[in-house]
Each structure stands twice: as structure tokens, then as C-alpha cells.
Amino acid sequence: MRSAEDLGGSHGRRLRRGVLDDGREVFVKTGAASDAFASEAAGLRWLGEVVDVPEVVEVGRDRLVLSWVCEEPPTPAAAETFGRALARLHRAGAPGFGAPWPGFIATLPMDNAPVDDWPTFYAARRVLPFLRMARLPASDVVLVERAVDRIAEVAGPAEPPARIHGDLWSGNVLWSGGSGVLIDPAAHGGHRETDLAMLALFGLPYLDRVLGAYREAFPLAEGWRERVPLHQLHPLLVHVVLFGGGYRDSLMDAVRRVSAL
Structure with a gap:
């Protein structure tokens, strides 16, 4: 070098x-x-x-x-192009829920062993392992576990595995070349609403334009907005593990919203 x-x-x-x-x-x-x-x-x-x-x-x-990715300011047009690209990515699909490589989010390992259905994958491979690491009060653990028990009931219509980024917060989207460039993935076969919920968690420039273009290219099942907190359980637990109790309130708010679905 x-x-x-x-x-x-x-x-x-x-x-x-x-x-x-x-x-x-x-x-x-x-x-x-x-x-x-x-x-x-x-x-x-x-x-x-x-x-x-x-x-x-x-x-x-x-x-x-x-x-190296040369960054540029985001624009509404770039956001719409990115929304269509994300729809194309999800449509590309995956062999199953999981991946043939070990999973990581930041430095934390994740089990990518395949599971036949998404509710079981999400509970067993994403939410519960991080709940065990989060060191939450026992009363919080009970509430999270109750929400986990409802995943299959509230997950919406079954969908085939989507090819997803898996850690799609705004910092992992670089604006370049008139669209978004994806970095730092925790890529696996998952539920496409997971990526969209992650974009909403910490905000993204022109998110409404991204979602509008996405939905035109690849319509979402009814009730997807109400399911956003379900898909945010895992990233919020990851943040509790990595950064401590400052994210507890956001996590427990998502748990309450899932329990109310």
C-alpha cells in the first residue's frame, strides 16, 4: 500500500x-x-x-x-433509485432463512443455520440469543419472551426468503452514483420487512421516497407498518448488548407494541 x-x-x-x-x-x-x-x-x-x-x-x-466509495449528498431521485434497487435485491431471494456463512452483527456472532420458516428463524436465531446476552431485569425478560411467543401470530402472510442486508441502518447506506451503496452487511435469507424496519429505526434521508419507490416495485403485505416494531426487536436488543441500558426504553416500547398487535 x-x-x-x-x-x-x-x-x-x-x-x-x-x-x-x-x-x-x-x-x-x-x-x-x-x-x-x-x-x-x-x-x-x-x-x-x-x-x-x-x-x-x-x-x-x-x-x-x-x-473506496466516493460519497455524494442524497437526493430525492437517488432515494427513489435506491428504493427500487432494494426491491430488486429482496426479489432476488435466498435458498432459505439463514446463510451458509457464520453471521455477525458488529463483532457479535449470529447463528445463520437454516430454519424452515421465518418466525422460528427470527425467534431462535435472532431475538432469543440476544435476549440472553442483554442482562435485562427479569420482568423485562418475561415481557420480551411473551412478545416472542406471538411472532408467528403477528408476522403477517408467509413470504419466501428474501435476500436482505440484515443491518440496514442509515450508516450502512452510502450515497454514491445516484443511489445507495450498501456496506457492512449481516446478509442472510430473511424477511424483507426487516430491512425496511431497520431503515426506519434511526432514520434515513428521504425515507418516504425510498419506501414509495420500493412499494411501487414490490408491494408490501397489508399491515406492514404495524409490524415495524416486531422487526426492530432484534436490532434494539443488539444495541442493548453493545451499548447498555440506554436503549432499554426503546426496546420495551417495541415489545409493548408487538404485544398489542
Whole structure:
């Protein structure tokens, strides 16, 4: 590498912007040896069969090197283009609920072993494992477990596995080339409403335009807005695990809304 600029750290990893000997600009993520880098690379390549993602230049146990994404301000037109691209990604589908590579969200492992139906996958592979890690008061745990017991009842019409990003908060969408470029995936076969609920969790520029274009390209089942809190249970539990009780109120609000469906 000809040069490298330190961009700081995230979740115990160092981030750098570099220039390779051949002049290509790259984004470099390094950290302790882990399967997480290979998992991220596999997810990017899988998503990249359908939508824009950075190119995987190199991957190893302790590093991931990606092509650099030149960012630009978001626009309504770019948001609509991104909405259609996201619909195309979800329509591409997946062999089942899960993935053939180990799952990670940030540095936390996730079980991607396939499950036949989404309610069981979501409960057993996403919500309950993080509930066990969250160190919530016993009374909160009981309420979350009651909400989990209702997943099959309130999940809406059954859908085939969608090809989803899996951690689609606004920070994992880079605006470039007149659309959104996906980064840092926790990619797997899942429910398409999960990605949309994650976009809503922390906000996204022109989200209404994204959703409008998405729904024109790939209409959603009735009641999808009411199911947003269901799909936010997992990311909110992840935030409780990573960042502590500051996210407890948001989590328990989502639990109450799920229980009221």
C-alpha cells in the first residue's frame, strides 16, 4: 500500500483509507483474527450480485480491503433509485432463512443455520440469543419472551426468503452514483420487512421516497407498518448488548407494541 490515512476505530477495529500501488483507493478494516471479515466479504459478494456494493479487494482473518466509495449528498431521485434497487435485491431471494456463512452483527456472532420458516428463524436465531446476552431485569425478560411467543401470530402472510442486508441502518447506506451503496452487511435469507424496519429505526434521508419507490416495485403485505416494531426487536436488543441500558426504553416500547398487535 502506497499510503494510508487513519479514520479512527469502530467496535475494536481500525479503519483506514489507503492507496494501493496501482493507484486504487481502498477502505481497510483491521482487527483481531476472526471469521467476521470473511462473513462480511461473503455477504457483500452475495448482495453485489444484485445491487451496488464495494468490491472486495482482499479478505483475511484480520483484515478486509474494499474499494473506496466516493460519497455524494442524497437526493430525492437517488432515494427513489435506491428504493427500487432494494426491491430488486429482496426479489432476488435466498435458498432459505439463514446463510451458509457464520453471521455477525458488529463483532457479535449470529447463528445463520437454516430454519424452515421465518418466525422460528427470527425467534431462535435472532431475538432469543440476544435476549440472553442483554442482562435485562427479569420482568423485562418475561415481557420480551411473551412478545416472542406471538411472532408467528403477528408476522403477517408467509413470504419466501428474501435476500436482505440484515443491518440496514442509515450508516450502512452510502450515497454514491445516484443511489445507495450498501456496506457492512449481516446478509442472510430473511424477511424483507426487516430491512425496511431497520431503515426506519434511526432514520434515513428521504425515507418516504425510498419506501414509495420500493412499494411501487414490490408491494408490501397489508399491515406492514404495524409490524415495524416486531422487526426492530432484534436490532434494539443488539444495541442493548453493545451499548447498555440506554436503549432499554426503546426496546420495551417495541415489545409493548408487538404485544398489542
